[in-house]
Amino acid sequence: MLCSIPIVCxxxxxxxxxxxxxxxxxxxxENASVTKAAKAMFVSQPSISSAILHIEEQTGLDLFxxxxxxxxxxxxxxxxxxxxxxxxxxxxxxxxxxxxxxxESISGSLRFVSLPTFAPIILPSVMRQFRDLYPDVxxxxxxxxxxxxxxxxxxxxxxxxVTYDLQVPAELEFTPITEFPPYVLLPSDHPxxxxxxxxxxxxAEHPMILLDWPMSRDYFYSLFLSQGVEPNIAYRANSLxxxxxxxxxxxxxxxxxxxxxxxxxxxGHKIVMLPLTGSPHPTRLxxxxxxxxxxxxxxxxxxxxxxxxxx
Amino acid sequence: MLCSIPIVCxxxxxxxxxxxxxxxxxxxxENASVTKAAKAMFVSQPSISSAILHIEEQTGLDLFxxxxxxxxxxxxxxxxxxxxxxxxxxxxxxxxxxxxxxxESISGSLRFVSLPTFAPIILPSVMRQFRDLYPDVxxxxxxxxxxxxxxxxxxxxxxxxVTYDLQVPAELEFTPITEFPPYVLLPSDHPxxxxxxxxxxxxAEHPMILLDWPMSRDYFYSLFLSQGVEPNIAYRANSLxxxxxxxxxxxxxxxxxxxxxxxxxxxGHKIVMLPLTGSPHPTRLxxxxxxxxxxxxxxxxxxxxxxxxxx
DNA sequence: ACTTAAGCATAGGAAAAACCTATTCAGGCT
DNA sequence: AGCCTGAATAGGTTTTTCCTATGCTTAAGT
Numbered sequence: 001m002l003c004s005i006p007i008v009c010x011x012x013x014x015x016x017x018x019x020x021x022x023x024x025x026x027x028x029x030e031n032a033s034v035t036k037a038a039k040a041m042f043v044s045q046p047s048i049s050s051a052i053l054h055i056e057e058q059t060g061l062d063l064f065x066x067x068x069x070x071x072x073x074x075x076x077x078x079x080x081x082x083x084x085x086x087x088x089x090x091x092x093x094x095x096x097x098x099x100x101x102x103x104e105s106i107s108g109s110l111r112f113v114s115l116p117t118f119a120p121i122i123l124p125s126v127m128r129q130f131r132d133l134y135p136d137v138x139x140x141x142x143x144x145x146x147x148x149x150x151x152x153x154x155x156x157x158x159x160x161x162v163t164y165d166l167q168v169p170a171e172l173e174f175t176p177i178t179e180f181p182p183y184v185l186l187p188s189d190h191p192x193x194x195x196x197x198x199x200x201x202x203x204a205e206h207p208m209i210l211l212d213w214p215m216s217r218d219y220f221y222s223l224f225l226s227q228g229v230e231p232n233i234a235y236r237a238n239s240l241x242x243x244x245x246x247x248x249x250x251x252x253x254x255x256x257x258x259x260x261x262x263x264x265x266x267x268g269h270k271i272v273m274l275p276l277t278g279s280p281h282p283t284r285l286x287x288x289x290x291x292x293x294x295x296x297x298x299x300x301x302x303x304x305x306x307x308x309x310x311x
Numbered sequence: 312m313l314c315s316i317p318i319v320c321x322x323x324x325x326x327x328x329x330x331x332x333x334x335x336x337x338x339x340x341e342n343a344s345v346t347k348a349a350k351a352m353f354v355s356q357p358s359i360s361s362a363i364l365h366i367e368e369q370t371g372l373d374l375f376x377x378x379x380x381x382x383x384x385x386x387x388x389x390x391x392x393x394x395x396x397x398x399x400x401x402x403x404x405x406x407x408x409x410x411x412x413x414x415e416s417i418s419g420s421l422r423f424v425s426l427p428t429f430a431p432i433i434l435p436s437v438m439r440q441f442r443d444l445y446p447d448v449x450x451x452x453x454x455x456x457x458x459x460x461x462x463x464x465x466x467x468x469x470x471x472x473v474t475y476d477l478q479v480p481a482e483l484e485f486t487p488i489t490e491f492p493p494y495v496l497l498p499s500d501h502p503x504x505x506x507x508x509x510x511x512x513x514x515a516e517h518p519m520i521l522l523d524w525p526m527s528r529d530y531f532y533s534l535f536l537s538q539g540v541e542p543n544i545a546y547r548a549n550s551l552x553x554x555x556x557x558x559x560x561x562x563x564x565x566x567x568x569x570x571x572x573x574x575x576x577x578x579g580h581k582i583v584m585l586p587l588t589g590s591p592h593p594t595r596l597x598x599x600x601x602x603x604x605x606x607x608x609x610x611x612x613x614x615x616x617x618x619x620x621x622x
Numbered sequence: 623a624c625t626t627a628a629g630c631a632t633a634g635g636a637a638a639a640a641c642c643t644a645t646t647c648a649g650g651c652t
Numbered sequence: 653a654g655c656c657t658g659a660a661t662a663g664g665t666t667t668t669t670c671c672t673a674t675g676c677t678t679a680a681g682t
Contacts, residue, residue: 015407015410015411017330017403017406017407018329018330018331019328019329019330020329020640022406033658033659034658034659034660035657035658035659043640043641043642044641044642044643045642045658045659045660046641046642046643046659046660046661047640047641047642048659049659049660049661050640050641050660050661051640053660058410059407059410059411059413059414060410060411060414060605061410061413061414062603062604062605065465065466065467065482065601065603065604066603066648066658066659066660067465067649067650067658067659068647068648068649068650068657068658068659069648069649069650069651069656069657069658069659070649070650070657070658071657071658071659072658072659073465073466073467074467075467075470075601075604076422076467076468076469076470076607077413077414077607078467079467080409080413080419081406081409081410081413084405084406084409085406087402088399088402088403088406091398091399091402092328092399094395095328095333095392095395095396095399096326096328096370098391098392098395099326099369099370099371099372099392100326100370100371102370102372102388102391102392103370103371103372103388108391111387154376154378154384155376155384156376156384156385156386156387156389156390157387158387159386159387171376290376290386292373292376292377293373293376293386294371294373296387296388331669344629344630345629345630345631346628346629346630354669354670354671355670355671355672356629356630356631356671357630357631357632357633357670357671357672358669358670358671359630360630360631360632361631361632361669361670362669364631377629377630377631378629378630378678378679379628379629379630379676379677379678379679380627380628380629380630380677380678380679380680381628381629381678381679382628382629382630383629383630481649
């Protein structure tokens with residue numbers, strides 16, 4: 001039979017002091033009296049007494065010199081211990097204040113995320129306005145594709161996301177802010193450029209420049225499919241600027257939904273923007289947040305600014 | 312009948328978070344799991360759960376995103392709160408460590424007090440030795456008369472006192488270290504200077520220089536009174552140096568108990584030191600501490616050094 | 623699609639801690 | 653000596669903490 005080795009459960013008997021006990025002790029130390037401390041803390045005298053005794057037992061310190069019938073005074077060790085205890089209590093209070101500041105004040109930092117499609121178009125001015133109002137809040141804006149955005153929200157990396165309402169899972173809340181109806185970008189010498197509006201059917205036969213991003217791709221494709229036609233993809237591009245350049249140089253038309261301020265491509269050619277007839281399904285832009293998590297005041301303030309900006 | 316005004320008890324509902332709750336929360340946050348935290352903390356899963364819920368209720372924060380059947384992740388607020396909570400817990404641990412350091416290690420600072428009569432004669436060399444052994448301990452030595460010494464001990468201003476066992480109250484513990492038998496200081500041309508020892512009776516008629524300090528005065532007087540004679544006080548002086556100067560210049564003899572290393576006064580005259588016959592009552596030098604308060608290791612170490620120095 | 627597994631929340635009762643009232647005890651004060 | 657003050661103790665009650673058992677919701681597996 002083997003020798004059974006006794007396993008010593010090493011729970012590392014860390015001194016167990018509660019904040020309450022420390023509070024009682026400090027109060028007694030400052031008043032040099034258990035009774036006065038009891039009055040100040042709105043508890044009975046034995047409560048203070050036993051808290052002190054408990055700390056003395058836990059630490060092995062003699063905190064007080066008991067003067068019979070006339071209160072207490074701190075021992076030198078007690079004085080030193082009280083100093084540190086007060087610091088700790090201070091920090092504990094600060095933690096509480098910090099918590100309320102997180103729920104109540106617009107401060108600290110704010111992390112959010114958006115799609116690179118329109119982040120640089122919409123967010124800079126909102127961030128500018130926000131910074132002017134709340135200069136102490138540190139803004140951090142990431143750009144990522146929809147998949148990463150949703151994962152980041154679920155993992156708590158971002159407080160909110162400015163994105164489309166596409167494939168948003170049930171755990172997330174999507175509050176729409178505005179809609180972007182799709183429109184056509186045409187080179188100025190395109191046969192359809194003189195119309196006031198064009199239909200999907202009209203466009204189908206012409207060569208198209210496709211913004212080749214996961215979401216855009218699916219969305220614009222769906223506009224044709226819902227009309228029973230298929231687009232004639234001549235070129236694919238990976239940035240808005242490139243698409244505009246290709247259009248401006250007459251290589252085809254493109255569909256867009258994010259509003260563009262400029263009617264000129266980077267190389268100086270003019271572009272014509274026309275609405276689509278038949279009110280095609282617009283994309284909905286909004287804010288995605290976690291369903292069961294209250295937003296911070298900073299996040300709410302930012303989202304408000306975003307809303308007024310877009311509406 | 313007067314309107315009864317309802318008194319709103321404004322107890323300033325300060326957020327009541329316990330360290331234990333914070334510990335549970337942090338552990339859950341670090342493990343991204345209530346269950347794992349429960350195992351790590353050796354408590355049941357609901358204990359962790361309710362601690363978190365309690366903090367969330369108290370602070371109004373949503374600390375975690377609950378992923379059904381696959382743990383938790385911290386919200387942005389939760390992340391920030393956890394950082395601060397960890398800091399607080401760190402500080403709490405430090406307080407515990409500080410307490411044990413007070414009881415176990417020779418460190419920090421050490422305040423004590425002694426009588427100016429012999430403090431400068433005895434303590435400097437002990438302090439020197441102590442500093443060489445424990446250079447990090449800060450020594451603070453006050454000088455005060457017996458009355459102030461005793462009050463200072465009772466108020467916790469000093470950890471111990473090096474003094475005589477005179478009028479020590481019951482709350483204090485006096486541990487004697489050594490005895491100082493009184494002896495005579497004579498000018499070298501004094502009629503008794505050639506003897507090997509002198510008696511109190513012999514001295515009584517000669518002019519005496521009295522060290523006019525409360526305790527010394529009473530003590531030396533008592534040596535005469537116990538023999539049924541009275542001293543012939545010619546001069547009174549307020550310092551050892553002055554007494555020695557007066558003696559050396561032939562103005563009288565003096566009684567001393569603290570041992571002197573030099574047989575020369577400050578102005579260069581020789582002094583003769585002779586023992587008293589009849590073994591008069593010696594003064595007892597020792598250490599006074601509070602009776603019910605354990606001394607710190609630093610104090611014990613110092614007192615040990617003092618004892619080996621004097622014995 | 624249905625079942626199983628994982629994992630947090632809730633319920634209810636038991637154990638522990640905190641608290642309160644009443645009393646004791648030890649020194650000062652008159 | 654007797655009263656007063658103020659801390660400690662005793663004993664019982666309330667509050668908190670903790671545990672077991674169960675429910676509920678989604679992911680994963682078949």
